[in-house]
Amino acid sequence: MRRISLTVNGVKHDAMVEPRQLLVYFLREQLALTGTNVGCDTSTCGACTILVNGKSAKSCTLLAVQADGAEVTTIEGLASNGEMHPLQKAFHESHGLQCGYCTPGMIMASVDLIANNDAMSDEDIRMGLEGNLCRCTGYQNIVKSVQQAAGEMRSPAST
């Protein structure tokens, strides 16, 4: 067992973990943050995407010990004071989901994408989300949702 100390959604956690504990299972089973889904468990689908020090990461392909000292954000950390994050709102309003299984990963990957890119074309968004698979929506409304949120997040006037 190894002691790790990391911040998850702004809360500091100290924990003992087995070195082989994957970060996604640490979040789901030890911290009960079950918003992060496991889809493929083989680094392909992106359902398990979270932010590690602000960068999107597939948490099924990271060990919890690799996140020692890191700042982690999961889907549970996006809303503030009961207000949905612009991406959550946009996925809701633009019907960016059907079954919803891929949604936490799509949203977390999009947070990173919007933060690190200026105006994006639909094509840019599609390429930027190449690591996230959806089996339901056909992606049209996902791209629309990300565009909507990007617009809102970039114009501070409209909140």
Place this chain on the structure above:
Amino acid sequence: MIPAEFDYDVAESGDHALQLLEQHGDEAKLLAGGHSLLPLMKLRLATPSMLIDIGRLNDMSYVRDDGDALAIGALTRHEDVEGSDVLEQHCAIVAHTAGEIGDLQVRHFGTIGGSLAHGDPASDLPTVMLALDAQMVLRSSSGERTVGANEFFTGLFETALGPTELLTEIRVPKLTGGWSYQKFHHRAQDWAIVGVAAVQSNGGASVALTNMGEVPLRASGVEQALTSGSDAATAAQEAAQNTSPPSDPFGSADYRRDLARVLTRRALQEAMGR
């Protein structure tokens, strides 16, 4: 899927990593980004009893202009290779190809050193290094040696790295001519079914192939045809010579041979036109 049990230690420096390697020998594996090793460990295709985490060695993450060559630290993440201005200016094929790897999440964690040390013939950067005649700098507790890309990739998932050696730096030349990396894949995030790197040189080009054998291969038939005056389309016909491509659900060996010829033509035409 959970990996088999292992012990874990964090290397605080390159020297510390070497010490730990000496101490644990064959039982230990280095962990850089983990994006090749952990998937294998989850499938229990790899079961090291000790992981030495070199992922925190930030001083081994850099791209430097070193006069005649560019020096890339082995722990440089794909994302930082892709975004390097120095590479963009002097050896853009490396930056471009790093941006073609997997997806954004993978590029945030995977490192150039891990990509080369893993020795997977389906990987993109080994092919580019072969076409560039890149030099790999390997360190062990008894000293440093430099191995050319043409001798580095020795077999399927095998390289010239010894069990107690660390790949510290990759040195690539400054390019004056055109280049191209053509990657043919199934979905956007996928590995190459076949890939072709072409780098223009005096009167010809260096050409290397991804996923056409157990190691990345130089297309010497194509190179010779170019030197003796063939045009790109004619020379590209030699691309599948002396290759042994795999057959898998994404394509038969014959399909890959055909792809190699088509992609080589495209790569040469793009490199000559750049």
